[in-house]
Amino acid sequence: MEFFLEVLIGGLLAGVMYSLVALGFVLIYKASGVFNFAQGAMVFFAALTFVGAQEKLGLSLWAALAFSLLLMILLGVLTEKIVLRPLVNQPPISLFMVTIGLTFFVEGLAQLMWGTKVYPLELGIPDEPVATTIESLGLSATNLPTVLQEINSFDLIAAIVAGVLVAGLAIFFQITKIGRALRAVADDHQAALSIGIPLKSIWAIVWSVAGFVALVAGLMWGARNGVQFALTFVALKALPVLILGGFDSVMGAIVGGLIIGALEKLAEVYIGPFFGGGIEIWFAYVAALLFLLIRPEGLFGDKQIDRV
Amino acid sequence: MKSTKVALSLIVFVLFIGCSESPNTDSVVQDTDASDTQFFGVAGYRVGPYGPNGAPVATGYLDYLQMLNERDGGINGVKLTWEECETEYNTSKGLECYERLKTRNPMGPTAIHPMSTGITYGLIDKVPVDQIPLITLGYGRTDASDGRVFPWVFPLLSNYWSLTSAIVRFIGKQEGGLDNLKGKKIVLLYHDSAYGKEPHQLLKAEAKNFSFDLSMIPVPHPGNEQQSQWLRIKKEKPDWVIVWGWGVSTATSIKTAKKVGFPREKMVGNWWSGAEVDTLAAGKGASEGYYAATLNLAGDHYPVIEDIKEHVYDKGNGGDESYIGTVLWNRGVAMAMLTTEAVRNAQAKYGNKPMSGRQVRWGIENLDLSQARLDSLGFGKMVPPIKVSCEDHEGSGLAGFQQWDGGKWVSVSDWIQGDSDLVRRQVEESAAKYAKEKNITPKCLGE
Numbered sequence: 001m002e003f004f005l006e007v008l009i010g011g012l013l014a015g016v017m018y019s020l021v022a023l024g025f026v027l028i029y030k031a032s033g034v035f036n037f038a039q040g041a042m043v044f045f046a047a048l049t050f051v052g053a054q055e056k057l058g059l060s061l062w063a064a065l066a067f068s069l070l071l072m073i074l075l076g077v078l079t080e081k082i083v084l085r086p087l088v089n090q091p092p093i094s095l096f097m098v099t100i101g102l103t104f105f106v107e108g109l110a111q112l113m114w115g116t117k118v119y120p121l122e123l124g125i126p127d128e129p130v131a132t133t134i135e136s137l138g139l140s141a142t143n144l145p146t147v148l149q150e151i152n153s154f155d156l157i158a159a160i161v162a163g164v165l166v167a168g169l170a171i172f173f174q175i176t177k178i179g180r181a182l183r184a185v186a187d188d189h190q191a192a193l194s195i196g197i198p199l200k201s202i203w204a205i206v207w208s209v210a211g212f213v214a215l216v217a218g219l220m221w222g223a224r225n226g227v228q229f230a231l232t233f234v235a236l237k238a239l240p241v242l243i244l245g246g247f248d249s250v251m252g253a254i255v256g257g258l259i260i261g262a263l264e265k266l267a268e269v270y271i272g273p274f275f276g277g278g279i280e281i282w283f284a285y286v287a288a289l290l291f292l293l294i295r296p297e298g299l300f301g302d303k304q305i306d307r308v
Numbered sequence: 309m310k311s312t313k314v315a316l317s318l319i320v321f322v323l324f325i326g327c328s329e330s331p332n333t334d335s336v337v338q339d340t341d342a343s344d345t346q347f348f349g350v351a352g353y354r355v356g357p358y359g360p361n362g363a364p365v366a367t368g369y370l371d372y373l374q375m376l377n378e379r380d381g382g383i384n385g386v387k388l389t390w391e392e393c394e395t396e397y398n399t400s401k402g403l404e405c406y407e408r409l410k411t412r413n414p415m416g417p418t419a420i421h422p423m424s425t426g427i428t429y430g431l432i433d434k435v436p437v438d439q440i441p442l443i444t445l446g447y448g449r450t451d452a453s454d455g456r457v458f459p460w461v462f463p464l465l466s467n468y469w470s471l472t473s474a475i476v477r478f479i480g481k482q483e484g485g486l487d488n489l490k491g492k493k494i495v496l497l498y499h500d501s502a503y504g505k506e507p508h509q510l511l512k513a514e515a516k517n518f519s520f521d522l523s524m525i526p527v528p529h530p531g532n533e534q535q536s537q538w539l540r541i542k543k544e545k546p547d548w549v550i551v552w553g554w555g556v557s558t559a560t561s562i563k564t565a566k567k568v569g570f571p572r573e574k575m576v577g578n579w580w581s582g583a584e585v586d587t588l589a590a591g592k593g594a595s596e597g598y599y600a601a602t603l604n605l606a607g608d609h610y611p612v613i614e615d616i617k618e619h620v621y622d623k624g625n626g627g628d629e630s631y632i633g634t635v636l637w638n639r640g641v642a643m644a645m646l647t648t649e650a651v652r653n654a655q656a657k658y659g660n661k662p663m664s665g666r667q668v669r670w671g672i673e674n675l676d677l678s679q680a681r682l683d684s685l686g687f688g689k690m691v692p693p694i695k696v697s698c699e700d701h702e703g704s705g706l707a708g709f710q711q712w713d714g715g716k717w718v719s720v721s722d723w724i725q726g727d728s729d730l731v732r733r734q735v736e737e738s739a740a741k742y743a744k745e746k747n748i749t750p751k752c753l754g755e
Binding site for chain 1: 500527594
């Protein structure tokens with residue numbers, strides 16, 4: 001039972017890391033109704049800029065953070081001006097295709113600017129069991145159940161970061177004027193324009209916020225595996241999360257991440273050996289697709305009702 | 309509005325100029341049309357997911373060629389020229405590179421190093437037709453070690469089965485003798501690809517020979533999430549874990565091992581899971597004690613490296629200086645040395661002029677680099693001695709072992725030979741099967 005719980009908790013925490021990436025997709029989808037294929041590349045670009053600014057420009061950690069954020073905002077603004085603006089009112093497939101092109105451009109730009117080396121990323125977050133962290137603070141962890149003692153501090157902090165992001169974004173979308181405008185734009189570009197919502201500014205804002213989310217995801221994933229090109233692949237982990245949670249739900253991204261993380265880890269450990277192992281990557285997609293058959297809009301996605 | 313656009317354009321321009329890496333274009337393309345030169349086609353990868361691993365190898369390779377030109381005026385008076393083609397470690401791009409490189413000089417390329425098992429498989433049927441030797445040092449098709457069936461393919465130094473067997477012997481040594489492996493539990497954590505499955509056959513045979521329990525756990529590509537694999541390992545409590553990873557997969561293995569509390573001193577990577585990019589990416593304090601096999605030793609204390617510094621880098625040429633002395637850069641240097649020594653060998657027979665692919669093939673097949681010759685070339689113990697023959701295109705079968713001490717790789721063993729009889733038997737069986745499929749009559753090609 002203890003082992004089962006360990007796998008389950010490990011899966012839930014891994015799922016939170018997927019949610020961090022999925023959030024960026026959700027933001028863009030909510031604002032423009034397009035699936036941003038470039039989100040993984042943005043995660044890579046953000047993380048590489050952060051470490052590159054420290055290594056090559058000699059910036060301090062905080063200066064590099066500010067620099068990376070500025071660059072992500074610049075990238076967002078330029079994407080709106082150069083890539084999206086000419087495609088206002090075009091079919092969603094055109095917007096989707098353009099994000100594929102953007103992916104390769106952003107990947108190439110990142111490597112051109114900062115090189116192709118692997119950079120370790122130390123954020124000062126302890127990567128050790130919670131019990132060790134608690135003891136290093138001069139406290140006792142003996143009262144905690146063993147399974148909780150063994151939770152990794154880094155994963156726990158990543159979960160807290162994701163939680164804060166989700167809460168912040170939920171408030172942003174539900175309460176603020178910009179958030180409401182974002183939802184209106186996502187619903188119908190032309191209708192939003194006709195009631196005076198500044199589409200261009202809204203898109204620039206949302207791409208900048210997605211850039212910020214990419215930076216957070218890039219830092220957490222980079223601290224886990226080092227900053228390298230493979231960060232672009234984290235997008236693959238976010239896709240089943242989005243299918244399950246819904247493409248336009250911030251809450252769906254987090255709940256979907258938790259479910260996918262737990263399911264794939266349990267499947268790998270308990271079912272994997274019967275298939276020779278290595279099933280988690282496709283199992284997550286199978287689980288998401290099965291769910292799609294039951295609820296096509298995802299767990300928290302908006303149900304589309306069209307008048308015939 | 310216009311000024312904003314101009315300002316934005318300027319920022320982007322300045323970032324491009326200020327931050328972009330400046331590749332040494334001189335070293336990428338050099339007078340490839342000259343017919344009185346020895347032309348080297350380099351199919352490398354510096355960008356993409358495996359760029360961090362590929363860039364030091366390609367840089368080391370080109371740095372050595374450049375050093376020979378600067379120091380010796382080439383090989384016996386024949387200047388060396390080269391062109392690099394970016395494959396991104398992608399098979400289709402690698403095949404395109406091959407088609408391009410083979411036409412870039414009247415004599416064709418000296419030899420091709422595809423630097424990828426996938427590209428190797430794509431070229432095996434092409435190189436005999438084009439008469440271009442294929443050198444696959446430390447990767448590729450293992451049974452190509454039988455030169456009677458694969459006369460144009462050279463998995464020089466050691467193949468994957470020799471490596472696997474050497475790893476078992478290394479673990480046996482750590483356990484106080486091969487007999488002590490009985491009842492021990494060993495896990496092979498492998499990249500779920502053709503590359504990752506290469507050691508299965510031989511490892512199963514070794515498990516039977518020494519009565520140890522073997523579990524094989526795949527890591528799905530790209531391997532940047534290994535929580536469940538390591539929880540399985542934690543549950544199974546193995547005595548050793550063999551890491552057969554590549555790129556991000558290796559760093560993630562090391563990092564996750566730390567996370568679940570598995571001792572790094574009980575992990576042995578193969579030679580593609582034992583570079584600085586792997587251990588550094590895993591983060592501070594994660595990799596100490598981790599072992600890895602190697603084809604070549606790390607370090608910049610070899611005379612040949614002093615020569616490269618003096619004749620290439622001190623003159624403002626060369627690639628990224630931070631690569632010097634790393635495992636993968638040294639591997640690139642060693643690859644270049646084996647290729648140029650094959651050319652020198654061929655020149656001894658055919659005369660001091662540019663060598664054709666067929667002549668270089670003979671040069672590789674008759675390569676004999678003793679320790680004394682390696683010393684005179686300035687390589688010392690960086691690579692093991694090698695003696696290639698028609699029957700044996702591997703030439704050494706040795707593997708070294710190194711351990712990460714927190715800042716660098718430290719050699720912890722002499723060159724270790726696996727069970728060469730077992731390896732040879734399996735190579736010949738597999739090659740014979742291939743020969744039957746392709747209707748090849750095994751024979752030595754001679755000149």
